[in-house]
Amino acid sequence: MSLLVVGLSHRSAPVSVLERAALRPEARGKLLQDAVSAEPATESAVLATCNRIELYADVDKFHAGVAELSTLLARHGGAALEELTPYLYVHYEDRAVHHLFSVACGLDSMVIGEGQILGQIKDALAVAQEQHTAGRLLNDLFQQALRVGKRAHSETGIDKAGQSLVTFGLEQLARSADVESWAAGKRALVIGAGSMSSLAATTLARVGVAELAVANRTVERAERLVGILTEPGAPGAARGLTARAVPMDAVGAELAQADVVVSCTGAAGLVLGADAVAAALAGRADRTDGLALLDLAMPRDIDAAVHRIDGAHLVDIETLADASADAPMAADVDKVRGIVSDEVAAFGAAQRAAHITPTVVALRTMAADVVTSEIARLDGRLPDLDDKQRAEITQTVRRVVDKLLHAPTVRVKQLASEPGGAGYADALRELFDLDPETVAAVSRADTRADRHDAARERTS
Numbered sequence: 461m462s463l464l465v466v467g468l469s470h471r472s473a474p475v476s477v478l479e480r481a482a483l484r485p486e487a488r489g490k491l492l493q494d495a496v497s498a499e500p501a502t503e504s505a506v507l508a509t510c511n512r513i514e515l516y517a518d519v520d521k522f523h524a525g526v527a528e529l530s531t532l533l534a535r536h537g538g539a540a541l542e543e544l545t546p547y548l549y550v551h552y553e554d555r556a557v558h559h560l561f562s563v564a565c566g567l568d569s570m571v572i573g574e575g576q577i578l579g580q581i582k583d584a585l586a587v588a589q590e591q592h593t594a595g596r597l598l599n600d601l602f603q604q605a606l607r608v609g610k611r612a613h614s615e616t617g618i619d620k621a622g623q624s625l626v627t628f629g630l631e632q633l634a635r636s637a638d639v640e641s642w643a644a645g646k647r648a649l650v651i652g653a654g655s656m657s658s659l660a661a662t663t664l665a666r667v668g669v670a671e672l673a674v675a676n677r678t679v680e681r682a683e684r685l686v687g688i689l690t691e692p693g694a695p696g697a698a699r700g701l702t703a704r705a706v707p708m709d710a711v712g713a714e715l716a717q718a719d720v721v722v723s724c725t726g727a728a729g730l731v732l733g734a735d736a737v738a739a740a741l742a743g744r745a746d747r748t749d750g751l752a753l754l755d756l757a758m759p760r761d762i763d764a765a766v767h768r769i770d771g772a773h774l775v776d777i778e779t780l781a782d783a784s785a786d787a788p789m790a791a792d793v794d795k796v797r798g799i800v801s802d803e804v805a806a807f808g809a810a811q812r813a814a815h816i817t818p819t820v821v822a823l824r825t826m827a828a829d830v831v832t833s834e835i836a837r838l839d840g841r842l843p844d845l846d847d848k849q850r851a852e853i854t855q856t857v858r859r860v861v862d863k864l865l866h867a868p869t870v871r872v873k874q875l876a877s878e879p880g881g882a883g884y885a886d887a888l889r890e891l892f893d894l895d896p897e898t899v900a901a902v903s904r905a906d907t908r909a910d911r912h913d914a915a916r917e918r919t920s
Contacts, residue, residue: 463556463597464522466529466548467507467514470570473547475778479759480539483508485726491515491536492593498532500525503595505588505602507563509580510625510656510724510758510777511570513537516556518597526550538759557807560601561800564609566618570780571628572793573618578609579655600811608803615799617792625756625780626656626663626722632775632783633720633752643667649714650674651723651731653681656756658688660722665689665696665703672696672703673714677725679707715740715751722754723761731757734765741771809878816876816885820869822894827861 468481483491488506495504495517503518515533519525530548534541551559559568564581566573585602588594594602613619627639634642648669650661653676664672672689676682682705689696689703696703706714715721715736723731732753741751750771755762758777766774835854839845845853876884889896 462519462522462553463516463601464519464525464529465514465516465551465556465559466526466533467512468533468544468547468549469512469514469568470777470781471568472549475776475781477539477543477547478511478513478777481513481533481537481544482758483513483537484728487536488587489591491532492588492591494532494536495529496593498528500528503588503598504593505584505598507560507581507584509577510756511781512563512568516560516598516601518595522552554804554808557601558800558804560605561608561803561807562797564605565612565796565800566609567793567796567800569625570777571625574624574628575609575613575619576624576656576659578606581605581609583655596814597811601807604803604807608800611803612796612799616795618796624659624663626660626754628783629722629754629756629775629780630663630667632779633754633773640667643669643720645670646719647671647717648673648720648722649711649718651708651711651721651761652676652725652757653678653685654724654726656724657722658685660724660754660756661685661689661703664720664722665694665699665701668699669720670700670702672701673706673710673718674703675706675708675711675714677708679705682706712736712740716743718751719749720752720754721762722756724756725761727757727761728759730763731761732763732766734763734769737763737766737772738769741769744771812876812878813873816873816888819885819888819894820873823869823888823892824865826892826894827865828858831857831861 468478470478473481483506488508491506492504495501495515500519500521501517502520505516507514507516513533515529517525517529530545531541533548534544537544560581562568563577566575566577569577581602585594585599585606588598588602630639630643643664646669648664648671650657650664650672653674657674657676661672661674672686674682674685676685686703686705688694690701691697711732715732716739718740721732725731737751737753750773753762753766753772753774755774755776760776762774762776764774764776764778766772831854835850835857838853839850872884872888888894
């Protein structure tokens with residue numbers, strides 16, 4: 461089996477295509493199940509963010525895998541396959557590993573070095589584990605990607621070079637002004653209470669807005685977010701922030717009072733139309749300031765026609781893509797690329813070594829069975845042996861077998877971990893006439909144990 465990723469991102473597709481291809485949260489589980497139900501794939505995980513949609517799978521056929529994964533992305537998203545095909549990219553085996561590790565380090569982000577992608581990768585793995593579509597390969601891959609991303613941020617200055625998408629968006633709204641000076645005293649409205657909206661609310665509290673309203677379809681989630689923002693020690697509490705939760709039907713009234721609006725929901729349609737924004741601005745006869753709007757949703761929450769309304773300054777994913785700067789500190793980027801290359805090589809070696817382990821275990825099991833069988837035959841031929849003699853003979857035979865197998869099994873693991881070492885497992889099975897089903901049973905047992913460990917980690 462081999463790792464395959466098929467996807468599209470802000471680097472390969474225009475925002476309009478990304479918007480139509482976006483996956484709704486409830487569609488992700490069905491996509492994963494359909495992926496593993498398809499013939500080429502045995503494992504699957506989906507990484508879906510505001511600027512990328514990627515489907516990862518362990519497949520046994522490359523071309524069939526590409527065709528199936530591409531079809532599934534189209535079927536579960538909102539764009540036809542023929543529309544997606546020109547913008548899809550495909551990475552296979554080591555290149556797929558390299559891609560995910562680069563994504564985890566922020567090298568492939570709209571804003572180089574942003575760290576939020578680590579949380580999104582963690583969420584992608586959690587969903588695959590909940591759906592039972594992540595086996596040994598994808599569990600190992602995504603967990604290692606998280607470690608690589610953390611290593612890049614701790615060992616280099618990549619996080620100083622980059623920013624979160626929220627911070628970058630607020631900088632675009634502030635234009636040439638310092639964000640804290642621009643935000644001081646403003647009234648903000650955050651629409652949504654998911655991970656990106658929570659980050660936006662926390663960032664707004666940190667930069668010094670005076671008032672913050674959080675609107676969400678489930679008011680309880682908005683109330684929980686407000687509680688976090690205003691609890692002792694939180695950025696909002698330290699700055700004297702006034703925060704409140706409101707239902708979605710109060711957005712119109714809040715809009716008329718807001719200076720800054722950040723929206724990021726999972727809604728299928730628009731949350732704010734141009735008419736609503738125009739009406740909010742028209743009611744500000746006593747105010748000369750405009751309305752700053754940041755749309756981080758994919759598909760978009762705020763009508764693009766708002767760009768044409770006097771007094772409204774809209775920054776959306778398309779604007780951020782045009783404004784993003786891909787030239788942070790070159791030395792840090794080079795260091796991160798070096799880390800990624802080293803980690804890809806190490807991951808490949810570990811996977812190749814793990815591939816031969818079931819064969820080695822099967823060989824040692826067969827040897828142990830031979831020892832047991834021969835000792836039983838010896839008992840029949842020398843019935844007068846006492847327990848001490850029998851135990852000494854048994855231990856001696858086992859020592860001889862272990863010593864004979866030690867050097868070959870250690871060496872074959874070393875050879876298998878090197879590039880091109882995949883054939884050593886087949887050679888070992890052929891030389892010792894090992895039953896393929898026995899090897900497969902060991903592999904299945906290991907996979908079940910891995911899944912059990914992953915489930916235990918999620919609940920601990």
